[in-house]
Amino acid sequence: MIDWTANYGFFLNEEHAMLRKTVRDFAEKEVAPYIQEWDRKGASHDAGMAEHMIPVIKRMGELGFLGVCIPQKYGGAGFDYLGLAVVCEELERVDTTLRVILSVHTGLNSLAVFQWGNEEQKQKYLVPQAKGEKIAAYCLTEPNAGTDVAGMQSTAVLEGDHYVLNGEKTWISLSDLADHFLVVAYTDKGKKQRGMTAFIVERSFEGVETTPIHGKLGVRAGNTGSVVFKNVRVPVANRLGDEGEGFKIAMTALDNGRYTVASGATGLIQAALEASLKYSKERETFGVPIGNHQLVKRMLSHMILNLETSRMLCYRAGWLKNQGIRNTRETTLAKWHATVESFNAANDAIQIHGAYGFSDEYPVERYLRNSRGAVIYEGTRELQELLQADFALEERSYKALRCELPAYDEAAWNE
Amino acid sequence: MHAVVCVKQVPEQNSVKITPDKKVDASGINPIINLFDEYAIEEALQWAEKSNGQVTVISLGSDDATDSLKKALAMGANEAVLISDAALADVGAQGAAKVVAAAIKKLGNVDIVFCGKQSTDDETGQFGPALARFLGWPQLTYVFKVHELTASSIVVDRALEDTLETVESSLPVVVTAVKDLNEPRYPSLLKIRKVSKQPIPTWGLSDVGLSVGDLGGTIKISDRVPPPPRPSGEMISGDVQTQVKALVQKLVESQVL
Numbered sequence A: 001m002i003d004w005t006a007n008y009g010f011f012l013n014e015e016h017a018m019l020r021k022t023v024r025d026f027a028e029k030e031v032a033p034y035i036q037e038w039d040r041k042g043a044s045h046d047a048g049m050a051e052h053m054i055p056v057i058k059r060m061g062e063l064g065f066l067g068v069c070i071p072q073k074y075g076g077a078g079f080d081y082l083g084l085a086v087v088c089e090e091l092e093r094v095d096t097t098l099r100v101i102l103s104v105h106t107g108l109n110s111l112a113v114f115q116w117g118n119e120e121q122k123q124k125y126l127v128p129q130a131k132g133e134k135i136a137a138y139c140l141t142e143p144n145a146g147t148d149v150a151g152m153q154s155t156a157v158l159e160g161d162h163y164v165l166n167g168e169k170t171w172i173s174l175s176d177l178a179d180h181f182l183v184v185a186y187t188d189k190g191k192k193q194r195g196m197t198a199f200i201v202e203r204s205f206e207g208v209e210t211t212p213i214h215g216k217l218g219v220r221a222g223n224t225g226s227v228v229f230k231n232v233r234v235p236v237a238n239r240l241g242d243e244g245e246g247f248k249i250a251m252t253a254l255d256n257g258r259y260t261v262a263s264g265a266t267g268l269i270q271a272a273l274e275a276s277l278k279y280s281k282e283r284e285t286f287g288v289p290i291g292n293h294q295l296v297k298r299m300l301s302h303m304i305l306n307l308e309t310s311r312m313l314c315y316r317a318g319w320l321k322n323q324g325i326r327n328t329r330e331t332t333l334a335k336w337h338a339t340v341e342s343f344n345a346a347n348d349a350i351q352i353h354g355a356y357g358f359s360d361e362y363p364v365e366r367y368l369r370n371s372r373g374a375v376i377y378e379g380t381r382e383l384q385e386l387l388q389a390d391f392a393l394e395e396r397s398y399k400a401l402r403c404e405l406p407a408y409d410e411a412a413w414n415e
Numbered sequence B: 001m002h003a004v005v006c007v008k009q010v011p012e013q014n015s016v017k018i019t020p021d022k023k024v025d026a027s028g029i030n031p032i033i034n035l036f037d038e039y040a041i042e043e044a045l046q047w048a049e050k051s052n053g054q055v056t057v058i059s060l061g062s063d064d065a066t067d068s069l070k071k072a073l074a075m076g077a078n079e080a081v082l083i084s085d086a087a088l089a090d091v092g093a094q095g096a097a098k099v100v101a102a103a104i105k106k107l108g109n110v111d112i113v114f115c116g117k118q119s120t121d122d123e124t125g126q127f128g129p130a131l132a133r134f135l136g137w138p139q140l141t142y143v144f145k146v147h148e149l150t151a152s153s154i155v156v157d158r159a160l161e162d163t164l165e166t167v168e169s170s171l172p173v174v175v176t177a178v179k180d181l182n183e184p185r186y187p188s189l190l191k192i193r194k195v196s197k198q199p200i201p202t203w204g205l206s207d208v209g210l211s212v213g214d215l216g217g218t219i220k221i222s223d224r225v226p227p228p229p230r231p232s233g234e235m236i237s238g239d240v241q242t243q244v245k246a247l248v249q250k251l252v253e254s255q256v257l
């Protein structure tokens, strides 16, 4: 059997290989045996908030996955940004809900605090998050504002040493399980994107309420919901960055979140391919295994092509992060390609499985349902497409940021 | 306390394919630590942690067995030694035990050796007992619980075919572990980062004071066949009543019930 993760030595080293084995071992032993049951449970309309995920997240925290690429002095494991991709690939190879945890907790929230937070904020929020003692979420989307971020209605009004936060965020992953929320709201609506500010809000603050969303097509084993902020008093010390920097913070957070989504989607393509290869050898029609039929071979070949191109695009984005080079273009390209192709791979995997693929006795229909969300969240397919052309037509370019994501520095990460 | 754990790198069972010319297809093999050795590592680590002791892992194998040694180091072992020598390519369990015994003597001051009850590739189950003989130490095989381990003695439960035995032994001693002796931990991410770059000392035959003549007989595998494919199952149709009736009848017919 081909090891689909081999021969990436130009990006990955022995450390990554050991990390991969550890994460795979965890996901296969501690999640794979239960995932069908959890996924089924999540389909019900009174599914609750996926409480079964609480011990799983705790375990991932103890094992260091949640702070994999955070420096040791902030409670992390000190791997580089490619390590984050490896973890995401292996988690989503088993189930998307596992990778979603890395996306919002690590990619969108923790790395934003790492990039933009002051030392006090890093000690107070990043350290417990990197260790997995506290769970973090990211709140940008609102009932009436997704792609059009500027359409948001949440507001934060400064009153002395507090901001008073009001608004509703929805489709928030881990909404009911998180302790800390990174929230973007208007402090000056007239200034549009430049009038947005980011805050770290704790669940324990008065006026924070969350409710799970039921009836989801995918990520049923995980928790997604709404967060309502009603006159929540947020200390000024919990403002992340300056007033007016909220949009930039939200977008740079997405540079990291999308990277985790793309890497995860790569893992899902691999899972679809592995399931399809196995079935292609087992199932026989017309006296031969179905893998002997050319049209089945074509589906397998396309999965392989898209697996490897997705993986390379992801690793390139990760390599750029390691170098401290801005990578919105490369990351969105990876995210667009990997997520769209993960849906196609899952779709073909169902085709290869015939009627059995249409049943949840096999995992491939779960892959399809799970892959669909990633074509929408963290920037829809259309948004990623537009971005590519915008960069090429020079309608979009990078402007220097007050705080860049630090380049990976092994010595500093080991301190 | 200084514990040594003997670790064998073996192919993951479902990854082994046999080529038409009766060789093992190396390309498809996923190398892992022998299942029973993982329990041995964990047990050694737990007792070493309690007594501020040391754990050294030893593997006799090809150069790529460093992968397994590094995993053991990332789990928490302090030192690792690879024994690798072209002369050991076809060595059997007895010869391997002799070489590892010599290595353990070379390390010196070893109080206890943990190994798995058998390896999942050769399945001879001889290594642990042979090692005890070459060391001249008592052996406690099939251990499923270690009650007590002090500087001078150990109390364990042994799982025998139809008896459970509680045994006390003096140290030094060789212990072989069965499945579920404990729950092996995952490697720590911080340690992975440390050990991935760590060179592992490699000892050849002469480093442990032996030569080819000391090894005794070698083993040659003269034939290899894959196990016969399992016959496909039979689906029983009908409503639950009919299905259960038919199933029970089949179980009785095949003398399962």
Ligand SMILES: Cc1cc2nc3c(=O)[nH]c(=O)nc-3n(C[C@H](O)[C@H](O)[C@H](O)COP(=O)(O)OP(=O)(O)OC[C@H]3O[C@@H](n4cnc5c(N)ncnc54)[C@H](O)[C@@H]3O)c2cc1C
Pocket: A104, A138, A139, A140, A141, A144, A145, A146, A147, A148, A170, A171, A172, A173, A174, A219, A224, A373, A376, A377, A378, A379, A380, A381, A382, A383, A386
């Ligand atoms: C499972 C899941 C988890 C999520 N988790 C989070 C989370 O943790 N935090 C968070 O903040 N959000 C989260 N979201 C929300 C997600 O980011 C948004 O759904 C996404 O940004 C799209 O916004 P929307 O749903 O409002 O769609 P809309 O913005 O209303 O878009 C609708 C359609 O119009 C298209 N469209 C919009 N504008 C344009 C344009 N200019 N040109 C071309 N086409 C356009 C879109 O591509 C899309 O096809 C999650 C969503 C899902 C499904």
